[in-house]
Amino acid sequence: MLRNARLLALPVVVYLLASGCVEDEPQGGAPSAVVSPLISDEAHGGGRAGFAFLPPVVLSAGPGHGFEPRLKPVVRIDRVDPVTGQVLGTVVTYDAERRVHGSKVRRNARRGFYVVRWRTRDFDLSSTSTYRIRVLVEGQELGFADVDVVRTLRELVRVNRALFVPVWDGLTLPIRFRIDSRAVDRDGDGVWDWRDNCPDTPNGPGPAPDPGPSSPTPRGCDPDGDECDPDEEDCGGAPGGSQLDTDHDGRGDACECDGVTCVAVDGCHGAGTCDSRTGACSAPALPDGDGDGLCDALDGCPADPGKTGPGVCGCGQADGDGDGDGEADCVDPCPTDPEDRCGTAGCLGDPGSCSDGDACNGVETCSASGACVAGTAPVVDDGNACTVDA
Numbered sequence: 403m404l405r406n407a408r409l410l411a412l413p414v415v416v417y418l419l420a421s422g423c424v425e426d427e428p429q430g431g432a433p434s435a436v437v438s439p440l441i442s443d444e445a446h447g448g449g450r451a452g453f454a455f456l457p458p459v460v461l462s463a464g465p466g467h468g469f470e471p472r473l474k475p476v477v478r479i480d481r482v483d484p485v486t487g488q489v490l491g492t493v494v495t496y497d498a499e500r501r502v503h504g505s506k507v508r509r510n511a512r513r514g515f516y517v518v519r520w521r522t523r524d525f526d527l528s529s530t531s532t533y534r535i536r537v538l539v540e541g542q543e544l545g546f547a548d549v550d551v552v553r554t555l556r557e558l559v560r561v562n563r564a565l566f567v568p569v570w571d572g573l574t575l576p577i578r579f580r581i582d583s584r585a586v587d588r589d590g591d592g593v594w595d596w597r598d599n600c601p602d603t604p605n606g607p608g609p610a611p612d613p614g615p616s617s618p619t620p621r622g623c624d625p626d627g628d629e630c631d632p633d634e635e636d637c638g639g640a641p642g643g644s645q646l647d648t649d650h651d652g653r654g655d656a657c658e659c660d661g662v663t664c665v666a667v668d669g670c671h672g673a674g675t676c677d678s679r680t681g682a683c684s685a686p687a688l689p690d691g692d693g694d695g696l697c698d699a700l701d702g703c704p705a706d707p708g709k710t711g712p713g714v715c716g717c718g719q720a721d722g723d724g725d726g727d728g729e730a731d732c733v734d735p736c737p738t739d740p741e742d743r744c745g746t747a748g749c750l751g752d753p754g755s756c757s758d759g760d761a762c763n764g765v766e767t768c769s770a771s772g773a774c775v776a777g778t779a780p781v782v783d784d785g786n787a788c789t790v791d792a
Contacts, residue, residue, distance in 0.1 A: 441455065441460065441566070441567065442545045442547070443544075444585075450585050453580070453582070453585040455577075456578040458575070458576060458578075466582050467584070468582045469582060469583075470581050470586060473586065474497065474499070476538045477507055477535065477577055478492060478536045479494050479535050479536070480492050480493065482532050482534045493533065494525065503521055503524040505520070515578050516579055517579075518577050519574050519576050519577070521574045522551075522574065527551050527571050529557070531551070533548070534548050535548075535567065537579055537581075541596075545579070548565070551569050551571050552568055552569065552570055553570070588602055589605075591604035591605055599657070605657065659676035664676055669688075669697070670697035670700060671686060672685070672688060692706060694708070702717070708720060709721075715732040763779050764780060765777040
């Protein structure tokens with residue numbers, strides 16, 4: 403069954419015609435029938451920002467923003483399940499180190515892109531299979547594009563370029579793509595995101611020197627020079643250096659404190675600050691003026707080291723109980739007599755007065771034994787014989 407697609411392939415036809423790539427339609431050629439997901443880059447399928455396929459892989463691409471020339475991308479072409487995307491087999495893998503079927507991934511520093519030429523004549527492709535071009539850096543997939551293999555002009559013009567890359571079986575497809583710095587190093591600290599222990603917080607050794615178009619080509623770089631574009635280079639590596647991770651937990655010091663809010667552990671400690679080496683909060687102790695172990699903020703007697711609250715006798719005076727009767731000396735009428743005998747006015751061994759409640763037997767006193775002894779009865783004779791004195 404033919405793909406239901408819009409007629410978007412005219413620019414590709416022009417490209418192929420200009421390259422001498424279009425031949426007469428062979429007799430009996432059957433159109434391709436594979437249903438494939440999509441293209442994934444910054445302009446298609448909500449792909450990774452900063453990564454973009456370029457023509458002729460796609461019809462057009464926006465301008466780049468900071469080409470990253472230090473990478474060594476890998477382009478892998480897989481045969482995949484059209485529904486699940488599961489890899490059924492790898493057709494070819496290209497890298498920047500060695501040639502496969504005469505091609506390898508190269509860098510055009512002046513124009514800001516990477517390219518590898520896929521010579522399809524070297525591979526036994528099927529128009530009924532789904533192929534996927536993947537771009538990876540150090541095992542991290544940046545984007546992919548599903549391939550529609552065509553063998554006739556009729557098949558070519560029916561390819562939906564919004565979803566598929568048309569590949570004329572037997573010809574060469576230049577797979578061009580751009581990788582901006584933000585696609586691999588969001589925080590711009592010179593450490594690729596998948597290596598970065600703080601991918602959103604700059605904490606690296608700093609960007610490596612940019613081997614731009616004005617940089618001389620290092621010795622040993624493509625010594626045979628057999629590619630057709632003299633501007634393309636294939637040198638440069640990942641930035642070096644290390645990122646500080648004091649506690650070796652895999653999270654860099656620069657972002658240990660991300661999302662950490664320090665709070666006081668109790669009423670005698672402040673909120674403190676986050677330690678960038680470990681991500682732990684400090685717990686500074688609040689002042690303790692009298693040195694009694696309880697901070698002034700919670701100490702009811704901050705200037706009395708013997709008390710943490712006023713108690714019965716108040717700050718500065720101990721709540722002692724000399725006679726052990728459960729009553730503080732400061733309010734005990736008999737601080738040395740646990741029985742408080744002779745009432746409140748006198749105590750055992752105290753010559754002070756006491757009262758037995760009888761006003762007619764004189765003023766009582768406290769004896770040595772603790773008894774309240776009656777005094778001399780008062781004179782109550784009023785000198786009047788006619789009255790009865792009490």
